[in-house]
Amino acid sequence: MSITQHGHDGHDERPHADTAGSDVVLREGEDSPERFPNPGFGPHRPRRSDVDPAANKRAERQVVALFAISILGTIGFIIAYFAFPLGDSPQTLHRSNLTLGLGLAFALLGIGLAAVHWAKSLMNDHEKAEDRHAQRSSDQTRAEAVQVLKDGVEDSAIGRRGVLKGALVSSLALFPLTIALPLIGEVGEDWNVRKLKHTMWAKNKKLTIDPTGRPIKAADVTVGSVVHVIPEGLDETGAPLDEKAKAVVLLVRLDPRDIKSEQGEGWSYDGIVAFSKICTHVGCPVALYEQQTHHLLCPCHQSTFDVADGAKVVFGPAKRPLPQLPITVDDEGYLVAQSDFHEPIGPSFWERLR
Incomplete structure (x- = not known):
């Protein structure tokens, strides 16, 4: 009509x-x-697990098996954490990252697949529609919503499926260990981010060329030149990979008249400035220098820092300037550090203030 x-x-x-x-x-x-006309719902098609008790039981066993995979993944992560500690060689780093990654992957994948399979094969799949109401529903509607939640718990049959409930609780209870374990105090020193607050740089530590270790005199650095430097004695620490990853520095000499600002008073010497090579975004090595603009570019995500202005960010996703290393010269004219960096190097982590 x-x-x-x-x-x-x-x-x-x-x-x-x-x-x-x-x-x-x-x-x-x-x-x-x-x-438009309301098309309504199409005819409901029952699943095999709805009409076949054997299929329903088989689906439950499959969900339990997926939760078991998650539990085994978490246990594997814990075993790998202690069995394959981080070492000084690329081989030990690879082995540790691979085993930890596989354990974490199976722990998460098992929980995710189990939840999806549970919802699709065991929970109610009847389509429902509700009219939109004001955001503050009536007391009757709110009571009905609570009842719907209770009905959902009842519909999931978790109270009647003891094995399934145990598998769910076990996998969810164990999985947080994959996050908490690396954060536990000094269980593994290599997971302790507090050590990122300090490097090998110290008062009167000479700046040496990377990788030869030859000390540098201020007179050897010409205007416009860039030198990759490391602290003196780096190769004698016994942990060169760890220490070099934190202590690498880029040394640049500018015309002193081009320096707009620096992060500390007297931290440069006659136009020579030194900044951490570790990008404050995600830690890539910043090494592309443009002499005319005095800009340093990170090749990973194009964060750009102005060396003439305290290495402040002028473009890209980085949020903080590159930390500056205070330098001066000793009695023989060699470039030396005045101290360690005054802030943690690299990207953000949960213990740094900014």
């Missing part, structure tokens, strides 16, 4: 000529429908 209705804005609303007898309504003079 076709019915003409009067709209709120004074326009006539009438069914389109081609849709007589339907609920599609058009405003006069417009082609876009004002209202």
